[in-house]
Amino acid sequence: MTNAEVSSTVRINPTTWNLGFHYDQAQLRPAPTQILTVAGQGSIDADGAFLHADDVAAQMALAMANVEDLLARGGMDLRDVTRLVVYVTDMDAALAAYGALVERLLALGATPPATLVEVSRLAIPGMAVEIDATAGR
DSSP states (O other): OEEEEETTEEEEESSSGGGGGTOOSEEEOOOOSOEEEEEEEOSBOTTSOBOOTTOHHHHHHHHHHHHHHHHHHTTOOGGGEEEEEEEESOHHHHHHHTHHHHHHHHHHTOOOOEEEEEOSOOSSTTOOEEEEEEEEO
């Protein structure tokens, strides 16, 4: 098992296959004094308009940007995320577009435990990606 300590977080990865997706299989962190829960974020602009109906990579990038915006408004960033869940309607398309998410994680050196889940549909017709998160400090 490889455990790398990053500040006070112990990263737990008994295998290495997940590292290309830039997430840890588990993390042991001290109890946070604040927890931020982020509701599912999609490819929605500031006016509430759904964007990028036929572009899974663009939807993933905007959904992730919306998550990051809420984290910042809570005084946190992706390094504070303790759980990331990505819901998609097409697993193959999502895996092909996953670089849009990994790019944001790499920029901060964040490796939150993450789950990628295929669902039959999301709330808005044409929405292919929705991301929720839990963060703590």
